[in-house]
Amino acid sequence: MSDLKRFLADSNLLPHRSLPILISSRVRLARNLADKVFPERLSPQEREDIKQCILATLKKLPELADSVCFEMHDLALSEAEMLVERHLISKELVEREGAAVVISPDRKLSIMINEEDHFRIQVMDAEMNLSLLAETARSLSEAIARELPFASSPRYGFLTACPTNLGTGMRVSVMAHLPGLVMDGQMEKVVRSLNMCGLTVRGSLGEGSDAAGSIFQISNQRTLAQTPQKIADTLQDWLKSLVEQERNARRRIVRRNKSIFCDQVGRIYGESRFGMLISEGEALTGLSLMRLACDLGIFPEYTRVRFDELLIETQDAHIRFRNKIAGTAKPSELADRCRATLFRETFATLPPPDFSRI
Amino acid sequence: MSEELKCQICGAPATVHLTQIINGKMRKIHLCEKCAAKHNATELPLIKFAEMITKKLFGEKLGKEILEGTAKAFSEKDLKLGKQCPKCGMSESELEKHERFGCPQCYETFAEALNALLPKIQHANAAPEGCAPAPAAPAKKHKVAAKISVETLEQALRDAVAKEDYKLAATLRDQITALKNKPAKPARKKAVAKTASAGKKAPAATSTAKRSRGGKK
Secondary structure: OOHHHHHHHOOOOOOOOOOOOEEEEEEEEEEOEOOOOOHHHOOHHHHHHHHHHHHHHHHHOHHHOOOEEEEHHHOOHHHHHHHHHOOOOOHHHHHOOOOEEEEOOOOOEEEEEOOOOOEEEEEEEOOOOHHHHHHHHHHHHHHHHHHOOEOEEOOOEEOOOOHHHOEOOEEEEEEEEOHHHHHOOOHHHHHHHHHHOOEEEEEOOEOOOOOHHHEEEEEEOOOOOOOHHHHHHHHHHHHHHHHHHHHHHHHHHHHHOHHHHHHHHHHHHHHHHHOOOOOHHHHHHHHHHHHHHHHOOOOOOOHHHHHHHHHHHOOHHHHHHHOOOOOOOOOOHHHHHHHHHHHHHHHHOOOOOOHHHO | OOOOOEOOOOOOEOOEEEEEEEOOEEEEEEEOHHHHHHOOOOOHHHHHHHHHHHHHHHOHHHHHHHHHHHHHHHHHHHHHOOOEOOOOOOEHHHHHHHOOOOOOOHHHHOHHHHHHHHHHHOOOOOOOOOOOOOOOOHHHHHHHHHHHHHHHHHHHHHHHHHOOOHHHHHHHHHHHHHHHHOOOOOOOOOOOOOOOOOOOOOHHHOHHHOOOOOOOO
């Protein structure tokens, strides 16, 4: 078993804590080497040289001790997709030549090399302490900068391939589970208001992805002329009111459509507990509803972590990897059967829904 | 991936593909950028076509005047587009196309273009400092939301027209008309969908969320 296989198969390190509504938080810094051409315009040989130089430096950093490193050309497509499903790398990195990723043993930190920029430093957590994450990312980037100076200018700050990242190079984002606002038909308005406040709303896999399962990624638009602290604080402030709005929407749904809602939860529970074929999309919408039911007290608090694990484990690349299904991401009956098995096994260990709690 | 086409003159990877129809026969030509520029391949057919149509529309004399004016404007634009980054060879037209810089030096080379670009992509129209979080009172919220949305949509419409994304522009126009037609009415809340479609709603429905200069998460 290769390093990677062991790394991917090991699910002991998945988050053991899970909050209602807010699933995870992340800070990403874009950085480039001083005086070097950005990855997209490098020749394959130059890109390879830069990658090796960066990897050699990162391996020496005490902050990254025990981290694992994968060069993208060594990974099978399905393995790379698993890393995407865990948000450890971006979809773009999978297709890039001369790319690599360094991941910390607790999987809260990953550094993509030769994505759109030479460095994409990511720090993730299930907690919602955005300024702490920003601080962690900053200290890591400073540790790297001591060895390899970054491209910057006094006027703009850090220089990035895309000017949307210019300045701090920092994107703070939060994965939010907003089924209440979606069901209540408020999501469009919320997205517009958030846009007005300088925040972007995307689907859960970032740019261009859709918001299946009512999971949205909310992040800052501006990276220039703002301190990292201010960016983190702004998002943190808005989250409070967003969570409040989502709670209100949930209350409205339960008040007005209690029996329809309970019926849905019961049906999805039945499918999850006894279904024989579950597609990736069904799994996602089902788990989204189960997570909502858990937040409302229909399932006990500890089940949320299990639902979060299933959200990751029932994605296509994970199912194919676990069950050694060959082939590409095409929907297949075999994968659906394996997914349903995983659902049945997990739900057999969970208590049935208790509707007296709402 | 499809097979890469080669330039029919020098054999380098072809980036310019021409399709000519002469006397009902179709001919395809593949050229690299250099050979295409050498032979004016990209401009010739287009200009010929423009000439033909202008003269037909405006008559021989007026048409000629229009064409001369256009040619002058084009040559001025070409002069402006001539900048190239000394470090990575990025040209201004490439920059416009990809919206990505090639190297740190590009930020100095294309300072002018960047200054024009920054207010748009770094959202100078975002909330001013000290902007308070969303109003909590539901009665107020609907009014504010409706007002915000017409303004935002109109801004987005202007942006879309500027970018010549007419498909988006049409959608936005319809949304604005719909909003203006029923101003004070708060949107009816939908009942919980029977089909457990909690996740069917994509953020793409709100076109304002889409940004033109794609940043990363």
